[in-house]
Amino acid sequence: MTGYGRAFEAMRGATGPVWDAYVRHDFVEGLRDGSLPREAFLHYLRQDYVFLIHFARAWALGVVKAGTLEEMQACSATVNALLAEEMALHVGICAEAGISEAALLATEERAENAAYTRYVMDCGFSGDFPKLLAALAPCVLGYGEIGARLLREKTSDTYADWIATYGGAEYQGLCESVGGLLDGALERRYGADYRNLPVWDGLCATFRQATALEVGFWQMGLTP
Amino acid sequence: MTGYGRAFEAMRGATGPVWDAYVRHDFVEGLRDGSLPREAFLHYLRQDYVFLIHFARAWALGVVKAGTLEEMQACSATVNALLAEEMALHVGICAEAGISEAALLATEERAENAAYTRYVMDCGFSGDFPKLLAALAPCVLGYGEIGARLLREKTSDTYADWIATYGGAEYQGLCESVGGLLDGALERRYGADYRNLPVWDGLCATFRQATALEVGFWQMGLTP
Amino acid sequence: MTGYGRAFEAMRGATGPVWDAYVRHDFVEGLRDGSLPREAFLHYLRQDYVFLIHFARAWALGVVKAGTLEEMQACSATVNALLAEEMALHVGICAEAGISEAALLATEERAENAAYTRYVMDCGFSGDFPKLLAALAPCVLGYGEIGARLLREKTSDTYADWIATYGGAEYQGLCESVGGLLDGALERRYGADYRNLPVWDGLCATFRQATALEVGFWQMGLTP
Amino acid sequence: MTGYGRAFEAMRGATGPVWDAYVRHDFVEGLRDGSLPREAFLHYLRQDYVFLIHFARAWALGVVKAGTLEEMQACSATVNALLAEEMALHVGICAEAGISEAALLATEERAENAAYTRYVMDCGFSGDFPKLLAALAPCVLGYGEIGARLLREKTSDTYADWIATYGGAEYQGLCESVGGLLDGALERRYGADYRNLPVWDGLCATFRQATALEVGFWQMGLTP
Numbered sequence: 001m002t003g004y005g006r007a008f009e010a011m012r013g014a015t016g017p018v019w020d021a022y023v024r025h026d027f028v029e030g031l032r033d034g035s036l037p038r039e040a041f042l043h044y045l046r047q048d049y050v051f052l053i054h055f056a057r058a059w060a061l062g063v064v065k066a067g068t069l070e071e072m073q074a075c076s077a078t079v080n081a082l083l084a085e086e087m088a089l090h091v092g093i094c095a096e097a098g099i100s101e102a103a104l105l106a107t108e109e110r111a112e113n114a115a116y117t118r119y120v121m122d123c124g125f126s127g128d129f130p131k132l133l134a135a136l137a138p139c140v141l142g143y144g145e146i147g148a149r150l151l152r153e154k155t156s157d158t159y160a161d162w163i164a165t166y167g168g169a170e171y172q173g174l175c176e177s178v179g180g181l182l183d184g185a186l187e188r189r190y191g192a193d194y195r196n197l198p199v200w201d202g203l204c205a206t207f208r209q210a211t212a213l214e215v216g217f218w219q220m221g222l223t224p
Numbered sequence: 225m226t227g228y229g230r231a232f233e234a235m236r237g238a239t240g241p242v243w244d245a246y247v248r249h250d251f252v253e254g255l256r257d258g259s260l261p262r263e264a265f266l267h268y269l270r271q272d273y274v275f276l277i278h279f280a281r282a283w284a285l286g287v288v289k290a291g292t293l294e295e296m297q298a299c300s301a302t303v304n305a306l307l308a309e310e311m312a313l314h315v316g317i318c319a320e321a322g323i324s325e326a327a328l329l330a331t332e333e334r335a336e337n338a339a340y341t342r343y344v345m346d347c348g349f350s351g352d353f354p355k356l357l358a359a360l361a362p363c364v365l366g367y368g369e370i371g372a373r374l375l376r377e378k379t380s381d382t383y384a385d386w387i388a389t390y391g392g393a394e395y396q397g398l399c400e401s402v403g404g405l406l407d408g409a410l411e412r413r414y415g416a417d418y419r420n421l422p423v424w425d426g427l428c429a430t431f432r433q434a435t436a437l438e439v440g441f442w443q444m445g446l447t448p
Numbered sequence: 449m450t451g452y453g454r455a456f457e458a459m460r461g462a463t464g465p466v467w468d469a470y471v472r473h474d475f476v477e478g479l480r481d482g483s484l485p486r487e488a489f490l491h492y493l494r495q496d497y498v499f500l501i502h503f504a505r506a507w508a509l510g511v512v513k514a515g516t517l518e519e520m521q522a523c524s525a526t527v528n529a530l531l532a533e534e535m536a537l538h539v540g541i542c543a544e545a546g547i548s549e550a551a552l553l554a555t556e557e558r559a560e561n562a563a564y565t566r567y568v569m570d571c572g573f574s575g576d577f578p579k580l581l582a583a584l585a586p587c588v589l590g591y592g593e594i595g596a597r598l599l600r601e602k603t604s605d606t607y608a609d610w611i612a613t614y615g616g617a618e619y620q621g622l623c624e625s626v627g628g629l630l631d632g633a634l635e636r637r638y639g640a641d642y643r644n645l646p647v648w649d650g651l652c653a654t655f656r657q658a659t660a661l662e663v664g665f666w667q668m669g670l671t672p
Numbered sequence: 673m674t675g676y677g678r679a680f681e682a683m684r685g686a687t688g689p690v691w692d693a694y695v696r697h698d699f700v701e702g703l704r705d706g707s708l709p710r711e712a713f714l715h716y717l718r719q720d721y722v723f724l725i726h727f728a729r730a731w732a733l734g735v736v737k738a739g740t741l742e743e744m745q746a747c748s749a750t751v752n753a754l755l756a757e758e759m760a761l762h763v764g765i766c767a768e769a770g771i772s773e774a775a776l777l778a779t780e781e782r783a784e785n786a787a788y789t790r791y792v793m794d795c796g797f798s799g800d801f802p803k804l805l806a807a808l809a810p811c812v813l814g815y816g817e818i819g820a821r822l823l824r825e826k827t828s829d830t831y832a833d834w835i836a837t838y839g840g841a842e843y844q845g846l847c848e849s850v851g852g853l854l855d856g857a858l859e860r861r862y863g864a865d866y867r868n869l870p871v872w873d874g875l876c877a878t879f880r881q882a883t884a885l886e887v888g889f890w891q892m893g894l895t896p
Binding site: 053080 | 505509517523525535553
């Protein structure tokens with residue numbers, strides 16, 4: 001049990017082995033036991049900066065597609081947190097690691113990076129609000145699951161800061177909110193039995209494809 | 225019974241008096257009994273030319289948002305019919321009426337015109353494929369209903385060409401296709417009992433607002 | 449001189465008499481001299497609440513379409529201000545006027561209201577970032593111009609709160625920011641001589657149509 | 673000289689070595705000399721079927737974003753050709769190769785496949801019409817360049833059908849049309865000197881990223 005809500009639980013369950021390929025990827029295990037090469041981590045951070053820009057765009061698209069004021073406000077708060085805080089935090093972490101903001105901005109986006117974020121954007125543009133959330137969920141909630149597990153299981157403090165960020169109370173609280181947003185979005189549109197509707201299969205397929213693209217992102221992280 | 229499918233029947237039923245305000249608008253009655261001033265009709269034709277451009281864009285958005293190859297093909301065929309045939313037909317009708325193609329292209333779009341088409345576009349961008357169809361349906365199928373009735377009830381031949389276009393077999397066949405597309409789109413996503421889901425109320429509200437904007441379009445037609 | 453930047457100045461200049469029809473509309477003059485019927489003002493407030501929701505969506509679309517981090521942050525800050533503050537403020541004003549939040553949420557959106565916001569949304573979806581801003585500008589900056597003038601010229605305190613909001617330093621500062629955002633967005637994409645490019649004519653046409661739709665919004669305000 | 677227009681020529685010139693990495697990829701050379709394993713070719717055909725669906729969606733988005741009737745008609749004709757003819761052709765080729773239509777529809781989309789098409793879709797949604805075309809151009813026109821060269825340089829007839837399709841007069845004519853559409857779209861918006869505007873750099877970056885994603889698509893083709 002992740003505690004991130006009913007829908008996430010069910011989507012994850014329907015995803016099959018690709019979920020573990022994501023949350024237990026070699027990159028993740030390297031964060032856990034400190035064996036991840038520093039160069040790979042820095043490469044990941046640079047790509048993640050570009051990622052965050054498109055991630056913020058995707059949450060802004062959530063504001064556009066939301067159906068209630070509460071949904072709008074939840075998405076808007078996330079956009080604002082990403083653009084006003086998370087990006088600055090990221091710039092700070094990178095600065096400590098010797099990567100200047102200019103270097104971050106000059107990062108050439110890798111295909112595996114674009115693949116995930118543009119897939120999310122297209123789900124958002126083409127589908128409805130739940131479709132967008134289903135594409136976003138593997139990232140937000142997967143990181144939460146990874147962070148929580150690594151906080152318990154880490155055998156090295158090399159990447160303790162990263163683990164503390166995603167395993168910590170603040171990010172875990174965000175995951176609970178996003179999980180609740182997904183649950184509510186589905187019920188408000190499709191009723192309580194949404195898992196018996198055809199649309200559910202499409203949402204699970206979206207979640208699975210997004211998860212597969214996250215596996216690609218980690219894999220890219222290993223090959224600077 | 226219109227014969228345009230289950231969903232249209234139900235949405236129209238949920239729309240209330242605004243439906244009749246649309247399909248029995250003074251403009252429509254003026255087409256029926258020939259009392260519509262020629263100037264109003266020509267003004268309507270000019271605005272309708274601009275309308276058709278955005279209408280084609282909306283159906284193209286349907287291709288973007290469709291979930292199956294059949295849905296894509298149905299929307300694409302409509303776009304192509306509009307751009308490759310309907311527009312040319314329209315240009316021809318206007319030419320006979322003394323309006324040049326240059327004059328058509330120079331038509332300043334009236335607010336009541338923009339109101340409907342942009343509402344449809346935004347439904348399409350913000351919602352899913354059924355939402356887009358729910359916004360398109362009052363136009364496509366309402367014209368079908370109007371054409372069929374006027375063919376039976378007309379007391380003048382002044383606007384017989386217009387009536388023959390929308391009351392005729394070809395357009396009526398299109399209406400049956402679009403009605404079937406809507407029925408199928410809903411069932412493929414929401415199952416057979418979609419009318420019991422919360423999403424149904426939103427679709428009916430979209431259909432009703434689109435109908436109200438069509439009333440505004442007729443009203444504009446009366447005030448060149 | 450409005451002080452809202454070069455591009456706004458030029459677009460307004462290219463708009464012709466419809467600009468004055470907007471900023472000197474009878475509704476506006478009624479705010480200035482207090483002659484606007486209370487019922488019309490309350491009706492306007494209710495419609496404006498629905499308007500703000502779509503206005504926030506349009507600014508969120510700005511985040512999606514922005515080309516630089518600064519552009520994203522500017523749009524995101526506006527979305528957040530609208531959803532986290534302005535809406536609450538609006539609810540407060542309406543509460544004082546005897547309109548409950550439930551009543552606000554139940555407001556049926558008028559066609560003239562939908563016409564403007566959906567036009568903006570479609571400009572944003574169909575065009576690029578400057579196109580979206582050109583459609584938003586008449587609202588943001590027109591209200592700034594109206595507020596500033598009414599603060600100087602008002603002959604009654606009946607609507608002093610409304611006038612103080614839009615004529616006051618905070619809103620005027622926002623207008624300067626948005627004007628600068630528009631200037632920068634154009635120069636960053638089209639260079640300093642953007643007014644000599646064909647795209648400029650399209651942007652001015654968008655600005656003009658948006659202004660015309662704002663006239664319709666005021667007109668609607670007079671007819672509860 | 674490719675004969676596909678000024679803008680393509682210039683964008684290709686600005687792309688650097690990644691262009692050759694695309695049009696002279698091992699997959700392409702394997703088509704030329706017949707050394708491409710049959711299994712890889714069939715795998716490519718299956719993925720290409722999924723690709724065509726999203727490619728048609730992207731051209732439909734072109735209809736939505738076009739600025740003139742001619743632009744709309746050009747995009748619509750392409751959508752229609754893809755959905756009404758190309759898909760059927762593809763199904764036929766696959767059937768001959770022993771892949772049923774059911775198998776095609778069941779193809780699991782590979783990440784490298786999604787990466788390109790969703791990148792194109794997002795360029796279209798976020799940018800203007802030229803941006804969408806800049807993202808589409810490497811595919812349409814690159815295949816034209818490859819087809820034309822392989823028709824001259826092939827040393828085996830194993831993949832003669834494929835080569836004849838893209839090197840043949842019909843596809844080459846399409847390339848000239850699309851090249852002209854791109855030229856016209858740029859000039860109509862940005863004037864004849866568009867290459868001196870800042871927006872040009874962004875368009876070239878889009879073209880380059882799309883080309884890099886096409887390299888990934890060929891690479892995927894080699895790894896069934």
